[in-house]
Amino acid sequence: MGFNDLLEIVGGLGRFQVINTTLLLIPMVFMASHNFLQNFSAAIPAHRCWIPGVDNSTTVHYNQSSLAAFIPLDEDQNTRSCKRFRNSEPLYWKNGTYKKDTEVCKDGWVYDRSAFSSTIITEWDLVCNYRKMRQVAQSIYMAGVLAGAFVLGSLSDRFGRKAILTSSCLTMAVSGTCAAFLPSFVTYCVFRCLCGIAFSGIVLNTVSLGLEWVAPKGRTVVGTLFAYGFTCGQLILAANAYMIRDWRWLQFSVSAPYYIFFLTSWCVPESARWMIINGRSYQALRNLQRVAQINGRREEGDKLSEKVLISHMQSDLNSVKHAHSPLDLFRTPGMRKVTICLMLVWFSTSFAFYGLGMDLQNFGVDIFLLQFIFGTIDLPSKLAGAILMSYLGRRVTQSSSLILAGVALLCNAFVPQEMKMARLVLAVVGKGAMASSFCCAYIYSSELFPTVIRQSGMGVVGMTARMGSMIAPLVLMLSEISPIFPPAIYGVAAIISGSAAILLSETSNQKLPDTIDEVEARSQKKTLKKIIHKEEVPLTQGKTPFHPQKRLLIDTV
Numbered sequence: 001m002g003f004n005d006l007l008e009i010v011g012g013l014g015r016f017q018v019i020n021t022t023l024l025l026i027p028m029v030f031m032a033s034h035n036f037l038q039n040f041s042a043a044i045p046a047h048r049c050w051i052p053g054v055d056n057s058t059t060v061h062y063n064q065s066s067l068a069a070f071i072p073l074d075e076d077q078n079t080r081s082c083k084r085f086r087n088s089e090p091l092y093w094k095n096g097t098y099k100k101d102t103e104v105c106k107d108g109w110v111y112d113r114s115a116f117s118s119t120i121i122t123e124w125d126l127v128c129n130y131r132k133m134r135q136v137a138q139s140i141y142m143a144g145v146l147a148g149a150f151v152l153g154s155l156s157d158r159f160g161r162k163a164i165l166t167s168s169c170l171t172m173a174v175s176g177t178c179a180a181f182l183p184s185f186v187t188y189c190v191f192r193c194l195c196g197i198a199f200s201g202i203v204l205n206t207v208s209l210g211l212e213w214v215a216p217k218g219r220t221v222v223g224t225l226f227a228y229g230f231t232c233g234q235l236i237l238a239a240n241a242y243m244i245r246d247w248r249w250l251q252f253s254v255s256a257p258y259y260i261f262f263l264t265s266w267c268v269p270e271s272a273r274w275m276i277i278n279g280r281s282y283q284a285l286r287n288l289q290r291v292a293q294i295n296g297r298r299e300e301g302d303k304l305s306e307k308v309l310i311s312h313m314q315s316d317l318n319s320v321k322h323a324h325s326p327l328d329l330f331r332t333p334g335m336r337k338v339t340i341c342l343m344l345v346w347f348s349t350s351f352a353f354y355g356l357g358m359d360l361q362n363f364g365v366d367i368f369l370l371q372f373i374f375g376t377i378d379l380p381s382k383l384a385g386a387i388l389m390s391y392l393g394r395r396v397t398q399s400s401s402l403i404l405a406g407v408a409l410l411c412n413a414f415v416p417q418e419m420k421m422a423r424l425v426l427a428v429v430g431k432g433a434m435a436s437s438f439c440c441a442y443i444y445s446s447e448l449f450p451t452v453i454r455q456s457g458m459g460v461v462g463m464t465a466r467m468g469s470m471i472a473p474l475v476l477m478l479s480e481i482s483p484i485f486p487p488a489i490y491g492v493a494a495i496i497s498g499s500a501a502i503l504l505s506e507t508s509n510q511k512l513p514d515t516i517d518e519v520e521a522r523s524q525k526k527t528l529k530k531i532i533h534k535e536e537v538p539l540t541q542g543k544t545p546f547h548p549q550k551r552l553l554i555d556t557v
Contacts, residue, residue, distance in 0.1 A: 003512075011297050013218045027257075043119050045113065048081060085101070133185070142196060149200040149204065152168070154455070157274075160275075162270040169262040170262045207223070207226060207458070208446065208458065216512070223439070237254070240254065292304075329453060329457055329460055334523030339461070341503050342461045349405075381433065385401060395502065395504050402497055406492065407491065450516055475489055
């Protein structure tokens with residue numbers, strides 16, 4: 001017996017699950033908006049040096065031919081972004097033509113504001129020598145997501161899922177507002193980092209609260225809905241950014257809804273599974289009876305008591321008398337294999353996903369349209385992932401989606417820059433496969449980690465994912481050496497982790513493990529099957545005949 005049996009008594013797939021999933025799903029919709037926000041708030045517009053005595057405002061007044069007297073041209077006869085002529089220096093003769101010395105932009109820049117009225121680039125002149133600060137700002141945000149995954153995962157196991165979810169919603173609202181309206185780049189980075197911490201708190205606890213209240217046969221659907229919420233966020237961001245061209249109001253528009261979500265999060269019940277294991281059986285009983293009432297099973301709920309709850313969870317309670325720590329994720333062979341393989345899966349998925357998704361301007365396509373395309377491709381990809389998880393299982397889906405993404409990105413590395421359509425198609429295929437991988441990873445990881453350290457486990461793999469997302473923008477800097485490097489690195493990482501996922505156990509339609517012992521038993525059972533398989537293969541060994549009795553004995557084991 002276990003918590004799944006209690007959940008079946010009060011209803012594992014009923015009206016309560018619909019209401020609870022809806023309350024948890026709506027805040028997830030705006031999560032992607034924060035992750036991909038800098039595609040628009042940090043977009044780099046066309047720019048050139050400000051020319052003293054000529055430019056009296058920050059808009060472009062002069063056509064390219066007239067600017068040639070002040071700004072040098074590149075090989076394609078376009079004005080350079082970071083150089084201007086020294087007006088005080090005379091012309092000199094070189095290679096059959098008159099030349100003039102150039103200098104860096106000393107008086108600022110003039111920006112093309114036809115697409116964006118304001119970005120952090122135009123606000124703080126993050127161009128030319130400061131161009132890399134754009135990637136640094138995104139990495140700082142992802143560092144916050146990393147810190148949140150590391151800290152809030154353990155805190156959720158100690159203080160509960162709901163408390164961390166509620167506080168994270170408030171943190172997201174306040175920090176996002178401060179990032180939008182405070183005046184300096186430093187404060188912007190600080191509060192974006194806090195937004196990243198809140199991001200981890202919201203995502204980790206939303207997934208756990210959703211899955212821990214749903215019967216095993218409904219977990220795939222719920223997990224897929226959460227993944228689709230992330231997809232909708234990408235589409236909403238494209239629409240918001242198209243309508244709001246000022247980065248400050250765009251930042252505020254994706255942060256303000258969390259003031260409302262902070263209030264609605266109080267309506268979400270704490271996980272009864274977590275309450276029972278942490279000695280709060282009376283509160284768990286009340287929550288289960290409330291669920292039974294909403295699902296139309298009041299009579300079954302009234303029959304429950306604290307003794308019934310404890311009897312169902314007795315084996316789990318006996319195993320959690322001692323405190324658990326993140327070190328338990330590596331202490332035993334079964335947990336160690338699960339943790340390391342999932343760390344590889346999450347790292348490479350996030351690494352490639354954000355490396356590709358944060359480089360939209362590199363494809364030479366309208367950035368609003370490309371964000372919409374990248375968001376739309378997630379719809380069929382995650383549906384395909386959900387179908388594959390249901391029919392082929394989690395392990396095959398996780399491995400195949402990563403390998404497909406890796407192959408697409410690796411091929412993209414060697415397609416010439418001039419073949420924009422081919423590069424775009426390969427990028428869309430890779431993005432879709434990684435979206436499917438993310439969809440599977442959330443469900444698969446929640447099913448592999450036991451309840452006693454599920455949040456710690458999700459926090460650790462989430463931490464590795466954020467390491468990937470934090471490093472991904474920095475890898476984009478290698479494109480200055482060669483455009484082949486970034487997509488090739490992303491592709492190889494995805495292929496390696498897809499191969500590692502094959503080593504994990506299948507969890508489709510199985511009950512959630514509550515203890516570390518259950519994970520070890522599952523791992524040993526898989527090992528025993530391998531031993532049995534090896535014993536059955538040789539019909540004869542040398543001159544020794546095969547004994548049917550021996551095979552019968554092994555099969556009985």
